[in-house]
Amino acid sequence: MPATTPPPEEKRSIFWPLVLGGMIAGGIGFAASELNVFNTRVDTDRISQSLDAQGERLAALEAVEPTAPETPDLSGIEAGIASIETMVGEFEERLKELEGRPVVAGDGSAQYAQDLAALQTSVEEQKAEIDRLLENAQSIEEATSEAAQRADVQAALAKIMSAMTTGSSFESEVGDLQNSGISDVPEALAGPAADGVxxxxxxxxxxxxxxxxxxxxxxxxxxxxxxxxxxxxxxxxxxxxxxxxxxxxxxxxxxxxxxxxxxxxxxxxxxxxxxxxxxxxxxxxxxxxxxxxxxxxxxxxxxxxxxxxxxx
Structure with a gap:
């Protein structure tokens, strides 16, 4: 009995499996990329912009040179006070001289009393003017002192912000705040001052x-x-x-x-x-x-x- 010849084996095409496999691999790769599966995607533009912004801010802070408030010129007020004090002294001398003179009966006594009263009034007015000028000078001095204190505080705060940008200590700057009259420095600054943030x-x-x-x-x-x-x-x-x-x-x-x-x-x-x-x-x-x-x-x-x- 003759041997039966097996039917020829059908050859399968590998084209479509390769295409399908490529599509699946590509889809998975795309999904992994979009979902950042392994957290390998870095937003370099955003980081670069952040670094540039921080650099500009630090440069601006370092360039700030706090200006101390100008000391007001009190020479005019002081000269005016000295002049008035001299005048008052002269008036007081004349007043003592007049008060020591004997009163003469007659028409002159009335004039004498009138002159004496006018002189006393003038002396009181001059004294009041001196008090006003002294008070004004004191107010200017106090305002200047407060302005200087604010400038010191602002300078310390600018240095603290600069230290926070670089991560360095700002302990000495907190001390500057306290020396400038800020006795209640917040714990949020005093606490991490030694090591920075x-x-x-x-x-x-x-x-x-x-x-x-x-x-x-x-x-x-x-x-x-x-x-x-x-x-x-x-x-x-x-x-x-x-x-x-x-x-x-x-x-x-x-x-x-x-x-x-x-x-x-x-x-x-x-x-x-x-x-x-x-x-x-x-x-x-x-x-x-x-x-x-x-x-x-x-x-x-x-x-x-x-x-x-x-x-x-």
Whole structure:
């Protein structure tokens, strides 16, 4: 019986599987890029702009040379007081001389009494003028002293702001505030003065890692981002997070808005957002929160002191 020849094997085309595989890989790559799965995308333009802005601000602060208030010229007032004092002295001598003369009966006695009364009135008027000039000179001196004190305080505040920009100590500047009459220096300035506060750049640089840790903790504790679809699935499976601000009460949305605020230098606004995170998520970024709060409180204290100076 002749052997049966097997039917020729059908050759399958590999074209469409390759196309389909390429589309899937491309889609995953695109999604990973857009979702910043591995947090490798850096907004270099925003960071560059932030650095430029901080550099300009620091240069402006360093260029400020507080000008001491000009000492008023009191020579005219002093000369006027000296002249009046001389006149009053002469009047008093004449008054004593007249008072020591014997009173002569007759028409001259009435004239004498009239002249004596006029002289006494003139002496009192001159004394009142001296008192007025002395009070005016004292007011000018006090105003000059207050202006000098305000200039010292403003200079100290400018140096503190410069130190906060560079992250250096501002302990001596707090001492300058106290020496300038600010006895109630806020604890937000006095507390971190020796070591300084975190720079804005450091807070911006450290935030992505801190946000990733907080989001991972929140998801592990069962917090739901509330985002459906492929994007939400990939984020949850791959640990991705949003880098553009978006609406929502979920941890990912909150952290995205906080990050936008941090990039813009609005640390207080970022902290307000972070306060709505679950407690365990906040604990995961506790160090960053403490550093950010110290800086925000110090900035608020400087602004408050500056406003007090303006109000006074």
């Amino acid at each position: 975190a720079t804005l750049l450091k807070l911006q640089t450290d935030y992505p890692d801190q946000a990733r840790a907080a989001l991972s903790t929140a998801r592990a504790s069962g917090a739901d981002d509330g985002e459906a679809g492929l994007g939400g699935f990939l984020k949850r499976q791959l640990g991705a997070r949003s880098v553009a601000p978006r609406d929502g009460a979920g941890p990912d949305a909150v952290l995205s808005r906080a990050e936008a605020a941090v990039r813009d230098g609005q640390i207080s606004q970022a902290l307000t957002e972070i306060e709505t995170l679950p407690p365990e998520a906040q604990d995961a970024m506790a160090d960053w929160i403490a550093a950010a709060r110290a800086r925000a409180d110090a900035e608020a204290a400087v602004q408050d002191l500056s406003q007090r100076l303006t109000a006074n």
